[in-house]
Amino acid sequence: xxxxxxxxxxxxxxxxxxxxxxxxxxxxxxxxxxxxxxxxxxxxxxxxxxxxxxxxxxxxxxxxxxxxxxxxxxxxxxxxxxxxxxxxxxxxxxxxxxxxxxxxxxxxxxxxxxxxxxxxxxxxxxxxxxxxxxxxxxxxxxxxxxxxxxxxxxxxxxxxxxxxxxxxxxxxxxxxxxxxxxxxxxxxxxxxxxxxxxxxxxxxxxxxxxxxxxxxxxxxxxxxxxxxxxxxxxxxxxxxxxxxxxxxxxxxxxxxxxxxxxxxxxxxxxxxxxxxxxxxxxxxxxxxxxxxxxxxxxxxxxxxxxxxxxxxxxxxxxxxxxxxxxxxxxxxxxxxxxxxxxxxxxxxxxxxxxxxxxxxxxxxxxxxxxxxxxxxxxxxxxxxxxxxxxxxxxxxxxxxxxxxxxxxxxxxxxxxxxxxxxxxxxxxxxxxxxxxxxxxxxxxxxxxxxxxxxxxxxxxxxxxxxxxxxxxxxxx
Ligand code: NAI
Numbered sequence: 001x002x003x004x005x006x007x008x009x010x011x012x013x014x015x016x017x018x019x020x021x022x023x024x025x026x027x028x029x030x031x032x033x034x035x036x037x038x039x040x041x042x043x044x045x046x047x048x049x050x051x052x053x054x055x056x057x058x059x060x061x062x063x064x065x066x067x068x069x070x071x072x073x074x075x076x077x078x079x080x081x082x083x084x085x086x087x088x089x090x091x092x093x094x095x096x097x098x099x100x101x102x103x104x105x106x107x108x109x110x111x112x113x114x115x116x117x118x119x120x121x122x123x124x125x126x127x128x129x130x131x132x133x134x135x136x137x138x139x140x141x142x143x144x145x146x147x148x149x150x151x152x153x154x155x156x157x158x159x160x161x162x163x164x165x166x167x168x169x170x171x172x173x174x175x176x177x178x179x180x181x182x183x184x185x186x187x188x189x190x191x192x193x194x195x196x197x198x199x200x201x202x203x204x205x206x207x208x209x210x211x212x213x214x215x216x217x218x219x220x221x222x223x224x225x226x227x228x229x230x231x232x233x234x235x236x237x238x239x240x241x242x243x244x245x246x247x248x249x250x251x252x253x254x255x256x257x258x259x260x261x262x263x264x265x266x267x268x269x270x271x272x273x274x275x276x277x278x279x280x281x282x283x284x285x286x287x288x289x290x291x292x293x294x295x296x297x298x299x300x301x302x303x304x305x306x307x308x309x310x311x312x313x314x315x316x317x318x319x320x321x322x323x324x325x326x327x328x329x330x331x332x333x334x335x336x337x338x339x340x341x342x343x344x345x346x347x348x349x350x351x352x353x354x355x356x357x358x359x360x361x362x363x364x365x366x367x368x369x370x371x372x373x374x375x376x377x378x379x380x381x382x383x384x385x386x387x388x389x390x391x392x393x394x395x396x397x398x399x400x401x402x403x404x405x406x407x408x409x410x411x412x413x414x415x416x417x418x419x420x421x422x423x424x425x426x427x428x429x430x431x432x433x434x435x436x437x438x439x440x441x442x443x444x445x446x447x448x449x450x451x452x453x454x455x456x457x458x459x460x461x462x463x464x465x466x467x468x469x470x471x472x473x474x475x476x
Contacts, residue, residue: 012145192280
């Protein structure tokens with residue numbers, strides 16, 4: 001513990017990811033003297049450094065490669081030889097990450113947030129102040145104190161006990177974003193969002209990709225029909241699936257890795273020879289070395305920290321947001337919580353509408369959804385109507401040669417209020433905000449159906465699916 005008297009702040013935020021840095025900027029806007037402590041050299045957390053941004057950069061680049069090799073000829077664009085330059089692809093990804101993380105550092109500075117590089121640890125409570133010690137990368141220590149602490153330390157990949165990460169052949173998403181060469185055979189454990197996104201990247205770049213998934217479906221939390229569309233599209237692209245299989249582990253054999261799995265129904269064993277295994281079976285909150293015990297806090301069995309509706313933990317003045325607390329581990333959910341938490345601290349009416357948080361899977365086609373899945377609507381005993389509309393019947397999708405997928409609108413059968421929207425299709429991520437906004441305003445399928453949508457656009461599928469709720473789609 002440092003012997004110097006602590007530097008005082010109004011608010012200390014531990015963690016500079018989308019939850020922490022956004023909260024820091026908002027807190028500074030609200031006039032709080034704010035410190036944001038981050039142990040990485042750069043701000044932006046998992047999302048900007050080793051998550052959303054680098055994966056989307058590679059998804060974009062690999063899709064260009066795939067399009068050049070497989071789709072352009074149909075448009076009458078003939079390229080004699082398409083070659084992969086993986087180092088350039090990786091360099092571009094790194095440059096995008098660098099620009100964006102530098103941008104965050106600039107934003108913190110502009111807002112006069114005190115950015116402190118080091119690992120923050122709670123060290124105790126002193127009257128109404130909470131004490132934090134920051135250990136810098138060079139080992140030096142700095143003592144801070146504030147009446148309010150916001151914990152935003154995010155999450156880390158969860159490993160499988162029988163298949164621990166070695167960073168070379170058994171890897172997490174972090175290493176899968178920086179492979180030096182295209183694997184011949186990549187085995188992915190877990191058909192969740194990370195498995196399917198990063199599996200897609202390496203599949204497009206030429207790897208054989210096999211996904212082992214415990215459940216009998218891909219992307220388990222998403223609407224079953226929407227998930228099935230993605231499954232179908234990825235099979236068509238050449239991804240192989242071993243659904244309803246339990247991974248048993250891996251062994252080294254003749255310089256190769258052999259992954260073993262067992263079919264749940266029959267106990268039939270399979271052995272897959274591969275060069276790399278990506279374990280993508282979920283993430284867990286990151287609280288290691290955070291000093292929760294020093295203030296009387298403990299994570300629950302899932303590693304999450306319990307909070308009240310104002311994001312306050314059981315210790316008054318200590319708050320938590322983002323992947324550390326309940327709810328989906330999504331950057332935009334974490335950002336919203338960061339803003340709401342500090343607005344509530346400032347006596348404002350911060351609020352997050354958990355019913356209207358979009359979820360996007362950046363495969364191709366993309367999957368974007370908001371609200372209840374059909375299975376959730378059934379489980380709630382809701383009386384609902386469904387309208388669907390395929391991209392095959394959309395003019396713009398035809399012109400793009402991108403006709404896979406559909407839009408599905410679920411509306412309350414009595415009030416017509418939109419309960420959920422699920423889009424599988426080209427740039428679904430750019431189509432979902434309309435549905436989110438309608439749900440935010442408590443709108444109905446009729447509201448979407450009577451809204452003029454530009455022609456010819458992909459967005460007309462959303463209007464048509466809303467019309468289909470009342471069995472009056474025009475182009476189907
Ligand atoms: P996930 O929870 O989305 O999927 C994990 C999958 O692994 C599940 O389908 C599960 O059934 C399966 N599984 C678990 N144990 C298994 C085993 N032993 N054998 C075979 N299958 C097994 O987790 P994922 O993909 O690792 O992502 C972690 C978090 O990161 C998620 O919460 C996600 O929301 C977030 N994320 C979000 C992205 C986005 O919004 N586009 C992109 C990447 C991550």
